Amino acid sequence: MEISKTTEMLLKAKEEKKLSFAAIGKGIGRSEMFVSALFHGQARATAAEAGKIVARLGLGKNRKEVVAFLVAFPSKGLGPVVPTDPLIYRLYEIMQVYGYPFKAIVHEKFGDGIMSAIDFTMDVEREKDPKGDRIKVTMSGKYLPYKIW
C-alpha cells in the first residue's frame, strides 16, 4: 500500500537523467508501460535487464538493492480498496460504470469467459484533438473461456 523506497529511487534517477519510460524501455526491448510497472514493483525483470536499467540510471551505488527489487516476484497491487488519487480513481469509476456493460458485450461476442489480466498488455498514447488532446489506452487481454468439465 506504499510506494517503496526503491521505487522512489528509480523514479528520482529517471527524473534526474531526464529519461522517459519509453527510452528506458527501448534499452531492454520493453514497452513504456512495462517499465513503469517494473519501477512500481508490479512486474519482474531478468537479471540482465535489471543490470541494464541500473546502468542506464546510474544507480551503480545501489546496484544490489535495485537489482534484487527488479528481479523479485512482486506482491502486486498497490492501492487502498477504493483509490483516492483522482487519476487512478477514474479507472475504478470506469469499472463501476462500464463493468456490467463490458461483461454483457464480452459474453455476447465471446461466450462465458473473461479477458485475461495476466496475458495482457496495456498501452498509453496521446491522441491529438483540436478540442483538447486525449489519452488513448489500449488493452489487449487473451480471451479465456471457462473450462467445462
Place this chain on the structure above:
Amino acid sequence: MEISKTTEMLLKAKEEKKLSFAAIGKGIGRSEMFVSALFHGQARATAAEAGKIVARLGLGKNRKEVVAFLVAFPSKGLGPVVPTDPLIYRLYEIMQVYGYPFKAIVHEKFGDGIMSAIDFTMDVEREKDPKGDRIKVTMSGKYLPYKIW
C-alpha cells in the same frame, strides 16, 4: 446496486430477438458499448432514441416504463466495492496493478492532470490470434489538466 427489472427486460428482449448490441446501436447511431451502458442504466438516451429501442425490441407493451428508464438521469455505478464477478474483477485488478504505473506515464507525457471518464469512449473488439483470440479494449478520454488558480 442491483441489475434493475427493466435491465433484465431489455436484455431478455434482445436475447429473444437475437439482436446484438451493435445492431441495436446502428438503429440509433450509437456504439455497442453505449447501448450496453444504456441497457444497464449507466447512460441516457433521448426520448426519440428510447422510442426506437422500444420498437426494435418489441417492448411496446412496456413502452412507458422502458422509455422512462432510458431517458432518466441514471444514478451510476452498479457493483459492490470490490466486484466478485471474475470478468468485472479483472478491470479492478488492472486498476490495482497498473494504476500507479499508468499514473506515472500520464504525468510524464501530459503533466498534472487526468484522463476523463466522462468525455470518454470505450470500445471492445475481437483480436484474431492463432494462440487464442484476444479482447481488445480501446479507451479514449480527454486529458484534463488540473486548473491552476
Place this chain on the structure above:
Amino acid sequence: MEISKTTEMLLKAKEEKKLSFAAIGKGIGRSEMFVSALFHGQARATAAEAGKIVARLGLGKNRKEVVAFLVAFPSKGLGPVVPTDPLIYRLYEIMQVYGYPFKAIVHEKFGDGIMSAIDFTMDVEREKDPKGDRIKVTMSGKYLPYKIW
C-alpha cells in the same frame, strides 16, 4: 449475493428426486462440481444441457425460468466479503494462511505468473482414513505466465 429462488428450486427437486450431483452430471457429461456450480448460478449450460436437467428433475412446469437461469451468463461470486459459513470460511482461511506460501512455491516452480481460476477444474473426493475420513480437493488450473511486452 443471495441464493436465488431458482437455485432453491433446483436443490429441492434434486432432494426430492434423491439425485446426487454426480448422477445429474452423468446425464450431461459433466462433473458433480460443475453441476453444483450450475445450480448455484456460477456456471453456464447450453440449452440442450439445461433441457436435460429440467427433464431429469421433473421441473417441466418451470421449464422456461429454469432454462433461462441455466443458460444465462451468470454474475459470479455469491457471498459476503468474508464468508460467515464455517465450511466456506475454511477456504478463506486457507487463502489467508497458505496464500503467500503458495505464491512462493508457484514462483519457484513456474515463474512470474498465476494459476488460472477460469481454465480450472475442482474435484471433491472422499479419502478413506481409519482416523476419520478426509475430504480431498483437487484443483487444476492452467499456469498463466505474465505477458512481457
Place this chain on the structure above:
Amino acid sequence: MEISKTTEMLLKAKEEKKLSFAAIGKGIGRSEMFVSALFHGQARATAAEAGKIVARLGLGKNRKEVVAFLVAFPSKGLGPVVPTDPLIYRLYEIMQVYGYPFKAIVHEKFGDGIMSAIDFTMDVEREKDPKGDRIKVTMSGKYLPYKIW
C-alpha cells in the same frame, strides 16, 4: 499483514543458496508447502528442525532470531481482507465462485460438517499439458462432523 524481516532473510538465503523449498524440506522430513508456510510464519518448527534450517541456509550469524521465529506459535494470516496480489486473489475468487457449490457437495457426500483447515495438507505439482502446463493443487482435510449435543 506484512512479510516479516525474518521471512525476507530466509527467502533471500534460499535464493542465494539456490535451494528449493523441496530440498530444504527433505532435510527435515517435511513437504515443500510446509517449509514455505514455515518461512512465511504460518507454521511452526521444532527447535531441532529450526536448527537444521539455519545450518542449511548458512544463517548462523542470525541463528537466535531465526530459530526464535521458526519455533514461535505464529499469529497466522498474512494478507488484507481481500488480497490484491493476482495469484493470491485467485484463491479468493475460487472461494467466491465455488464456495457454495463446494458446500453443497460436502453436505451431500458427508453430512453437516466441514473440511478441516488444521488437520490439513496442501500440495502443489506441475501437470504437464501440451496446451500449456497446469498447476495442480491437492488439499486434504479431515472431515469434521458438527457435534450433536
Place this chain on the structure above:
Amino acid sequence: MEISKTTEMLLKAKEEKKLSFAAIGKGIGRSEMFVSALFHGQARATAAEAGKIVARLGLGKNRKEVVAFLVAFPSKGLGPVVPTDPLIYRLYEIMQVYGYPFKAIVHEKFGDGIMSAIDFTMDVEREKDPKGDRIKVTMSGKYLPYKIW
C-alpha cells in the same frame, strides 16, 4: 444475515406454548443450546427430530416448510461483521480482549493447534450469586493440532 420467517414462527410458537428450549430439547434428546441453534438455522435436525418439534409446537399447518428448514444444511452465521446487539457484542468483545491471551494459553498447554468450533458444545447456566446472579457459559471444543506434513 436475517432472522428468517421460519425462525420467527418457531420462536412465536414456543412463546405461545410457553415451552423452554430445554423442554423442547428433552423431547429429542438434545441440549437447549442445540435447540436454540436449530431454531436459528445454525444446526441441523434429522427428519424424525424435525417432526417431533413440529408436533410439540403445534405447527402441523406449516409442517412441510418447518421440517424443510430444520433438516436443511444451513448456511451458518447470522449477524453483521461487528454485531450491534449489546448481548451478542459482548461475545465479540471477549474475542477482542481475550483472544490473544487465550491463544497464548492454548499454545502453552496444548501446542500449535486450535479449539474446534465444530466438534464443540456450548452450555449456559445460571450461577446463583448473592451479589447478583451470573451467566456461566461452558464451551468444550476438541483440541486440533496442526498437521505436520
Place this chain on the structure above:
Amino acid sequence: MEISKTTEMLLKAKEEKKLSFAAIGKGIGRSEMFVSALFHGQARATAAEAGKIVARLGLGKNRKEVVAFLVAFPSKGLGPVVPTDPLIYRLYEIMQVYGYPFKAIVHEKFGDGIMSAIDFTMDVEREKDPKGDRIKVTMSGKYLPYKIW
C-alpha cells in the same frame, strides 16, 4: 492492533524461564488467564504485582518500562475487525454461529439483559478424552438487566 514490544519481552522472558502463566499467576494470586491478559496489555496490575512479575521474570534491567506497561490503563482490544489467526477466529465463528441462539437462551432464562464482559472471568482447562483431548473454556459473567427508567 499490534503485539507491543513489552508483550514480546514478557513472553520471551517467560519462555526462557520456562514458566507457565499459572506459575506466574500463583506468585501474585491471579489466574493464568488474567496473567496472560496482563502480558498482552488487556488487564492491569497493581504496582506491587507488577514488581513481583518483573522479579520473577528477571526483567530488572527493564523494570521501569515493564512496570509502567503493567500498571497502565490499557487501551483494550488487539486485533483486526475479523481476526485472521485461526485459533482466534474460532471465537469469532462461535459468536457468528451461536450469538443469536445464546441471546435467545439468556432472554428466556434471565430476561432483557446481558452477560457482563467486565465483571467476567474466563478459564481454560484440558479435558481428557480418549477420542482426543478437549479444550474447556468456562466463562462467568454477571447478568446485567437493562435498567428501566
Place this chain on the structure above:
Amino acid sequence: MEISKTTEMLLKAKEEKKLSFAAIGKGIGRSEMFVSALFHGQARATAAEAGKIVARLGLGKNRKEVVAFLVAFPSKGLGPVVPTDPLIYRLYEIMQVYGYPFKAIVHEKFGDGIMSAIDFTMDVEREKDPKGDRIKVTMSGKYLPYKIW
C-alpha cells in the same frame, strides 16, 4: 437495521394523537427516552405496559402485532456502522473526539473499569440560553470495575 413497520405505526399514531413521549411515558411510569427506545425496538415493555400503550395510541386494531413488538427481546442497534444522519452522527463524533479523553478521566477517577450502557439512563432536557437554547443530555451508568481473578 431498518426502522420497522411497527415503529412507523407507533410514531404515526403518536403524531396523530398529538402525544409527547413524556405523556405516553407518564401513563406507564417511564421516562420519555425509555418510551422512545421502546418505540424504536431498543427496549422492552411488560405485557401490561404494552397494553396501555396500545390503548393510549388507539391501536386496538393492530393490538396483537404492536404488543408482540413491544414485549419482544429486541435485537438492538439500529444504524449503519457510521451513521449518516447528522443528528445521530454527532453522537458518533463525540465518541471519536472525546472517547479517549473520557477514558482517561474515568480511569483517573474510578480505576480500571467502564461506564455501563445497560445499567444506564439517558435524559434530554431543554436548557434555556439567551444565545440560543441548548440540548442537555444526562447519562448515568453504573461504574463497573474489571473483575480481578
Place this chain on the structure above:
Amino acid sequence: MEISKTTEMLLKAKEEKKLSFAAIGKGIGRSEMFVSALFHGQARATAAEAGKIVARLGLGKNRKEVVAFLVAFPSKGLGPVVPTDPLIYRLYEIMQVYGYPFKAIVHEKFGDGIMSAIDFTMDVEREKDPKGDRIKVTMSGKYLPYKIW
C-alpha cells in the same frame, strides 16, 4: 489513529506529578474534560495556557515540542471506525441503541435540527450510590436548527 508521543509524555508527567486533570485545569481556568481533550490532541490551548501546563508538569526540557502540540489546530478523532476498547465502545453502543430514540425526542422537543458537538461541553462526575457508584456524564450542546432558504 494513534496516541501521539506527546500525549504519552503529558500523561506520564501528570502521573509522576500525581496531578489530576481537574488540578491542571484549575491552573488555566478550564474543566478537567477540556484538559484531557487537550492532552489527547482533541482541543487547542493558547500559547499562555500551553506555557502554564508545561511549567506545571515540569516539561521544560521539551517545552517547544509540547507547546507546539498544544497550540496546534488538531486533526481530531482518534480511534478506528468501531472502537475496540470496551470503555470507549460503550459510547458507540449508546449511539447505536439510543441514537434513533434520541433523534425522535430532539425533533419532538426542538424541531428539525441537531445538538452541536462544537458549541458543546461534556462533564464527568461520580454519583454516589449504595448499589455501586455511578458515572454521570452531562453533555450540553447548542441546539442548531436547520437553516431554511
Place this chain on the structure above:
Amino acid sequence: MEISKTTEMLLKAKEEKKLSFAAIGKGIGRSEMFVSALFHGQARATAAEAGKIVARLGLGKNRKEVVAFLVAFPSKGLGPVVPTDPLIYRLYEIMQVYGYPFKAIVHEKFGDGIMSAIDFTMDVEREKDPKGDRIKVTMSGKYLPYKIW
C-alpha cells in the same frame, strides 16, 4: 439508503408538469436546492408548504402520503459510504483532495472551529464561459468556534 418511492413520485410529477425546482421553490419562498433536498427526504417542509407542493404537482390523489413524507423529520444521508455515481463522487473527491487544505485555511482565518453544515445554504448556478460553461456552487455555513470550558 435508497431513493424512496415518494421521492420518485415527486420527481416524476415535476417531470410531467415540466416544472423546475426553482419554479416550485418560488411557490413556497424557498430556493431550488432546498426544494430538491425536500424531494429527496433531506429537508422538512411545514404542512402549509407541503400542501402547496402537492397542489402544484397535481398529486392530490396521494396527498396524505406526500404530505407525511414532506413534513417528517427525515433520517438524512442517502448514499453508500463512498458514492459510485460520478457526479456525487466528485463532491467526495473534493473532500479527499481539498479537505485538509480547506481545514488549514479555516483555522488560519477563523481559529479552532468548523463551518456548520446545519446553519448552511448551498446554491448552484450556471457560469457562462466561452471555453465551456461552468457549475458554480456557493456554500455558506456559519463559523462555529469550539467551545472552551
Place this chain on the structure above:
Amino acid sequence: MEISKTTEMLLKAKEEKKLSFAAIGKGIGRSEMFVSALFHGQARATAAEAGKIVARLGLGKNRKEVVAFLVAFPSKGLGPVVPTDPLIYRLYEIMQVYGYPFKAIVHEKFGDGIMSAIDFTMDVEREKDPKGDRIKVTMSGKYLPYKIW
C-alpha cells in the same frame, strides 16, 4: 493517508514567519487555496514557484527536499474513507445530505454530465454577519457532459 514531514515543515515555517496562505500565494500569483493544496501535497508547483516558496519561507537548508515535494506529481487524497476530523467531516456530510439533491439540479440545469473536480477552483471567504460570521465557499467546476458515441 498521513500529513507528510515536508507538509509539517512547510506549515511550521509559515507559522513562524507569520505568513498567510494568501500572502504566499501573492508571491507566485496563486490563490490561498491553491497554496494550501500545494503545502498538503494535493497540487503541483513549477520549479520556479517552488523556489520562490522556499525563499519566502526561509527553507533554504531543506531546499532540495522541499522543491522535490512541491514539483512532484502528488498522489492525491489524504484522509481515511470517512474523515473523523469534524471540520473535514462536514464536507462529507454535505455530500451525504446534498449529494442527490445537487445531482438532480445539475441534471435539470445542464443535462447528463458532472461538475469537474479537476478544471475546478475553490475559494474561502469570511462573510460578515451580525449573528455570527459565516464561511463562504465558492466552487467553480467546468460542466462536463457525458460523451455520446
